[in-house]
Amino acid sequence: xxxxxxxxxxGILGTHKIVLFMKGTKSFPQCGFSATVVEVxxxxxxxxxxxNILQDAELxxxxxxxxxxxxxxxxxxDGRFVGGCDIVRDMFEGGELQPIVDKAxxxx
Amino acid sequence: xxxxxxVEQRIRSAMPDVEVVRIEDLTGTKDHYQAxxxxxxxxxxxxVEQHQAVYRALGELMAGPVHALAxxxxxxxxxxxxxx
Numbered sequence: 001x002x003x004x005x006x007x008x009x010x011g012i013l014g015t016h017k018i019v020l021f022m023k024g025t026k027s028f029p030q031c032g033f034s035a036t037v038v039e040v041x042x043x044x045x046x047x048x049x050x051x052n053i054l055q056d057a058e059l060x061x062x063x064x065x066x067x068x069x070x071x072x073x074x075x076x077x078d079g080r081f082v083g084g085c086d087i088v089r090d091m092f093e094g095g096e097l098q099p100i101v102d103k104a105x106x107x108x
Numbered sequence: 109x110x111x112x113x114x115v116e117q118r119i120r121s122a123m124p125d126v127e128v129v130r131i132e133d134l135t136g137t138k139d140h141y142q143a144x145x146x147x148x149x150x151x152x153x154x155x156v157e158q159h160q161a162v163y164r165a166l167g168e169l170m171a172g173p174v175h176a177l178a179x180x181x182x183x184x185x186x187x188x189x190x191x192x
Contacts, residue, residue: 070170
């Protein structure tokens with residue numbers, strides 16, 4: 001991966017504790033899977049930053065390479081890739097997501 | 109578009125120890141699939157790592173022909189427990 005792009009991605013992950021790379025925005029998700037993760041993050045009271053990859057072709061490809069993950073949404077907490085829609089939803093239902101979010105936001 | 113048999117074959121050839129592969133065409137359009145993959149190699153991996161292994165097996169299929177893949181991965185033990 002291009003070094004400049006890697007630095008750009010790590011800059012975003014370093015600036016925000018919780019980042020969701022998604023299709024659309026927090027208020028207007030443009031895909032059901034992205035909408036689901038936004039909803040889950042609201043349910044755990046997460047303060048999160050979103051990046052609309054539909055408006056950024058460089059990041060749309062870059063995040064696929066960075067995470068070795070071919071689809072969106074992609075959720076990152078504390079700079080680490082947590083998963084896509086299926087995994088995030090399962091973690092929420094299993095009670096695993098809340099502690100990770102709380103820890104990242106210093107609420108633990 | 110890609111045939112479900114192709115998806116299964118790609119997974120089996122990249123991950124020879126896979127025990128169960130179930131591919132379901134969710135929309136009848138051969139581009140939205142659901143896959144269940146059971147493999148002992150998933151032992152000790154996180155869910156993310158398990159899914160990454162399947163995505164790696166599918167390679168460029170994920171970059172166009174397959175638009176969506178709902179993925180469920182299990183170790184043989186977890187699979188047995190799930191199916192009681």
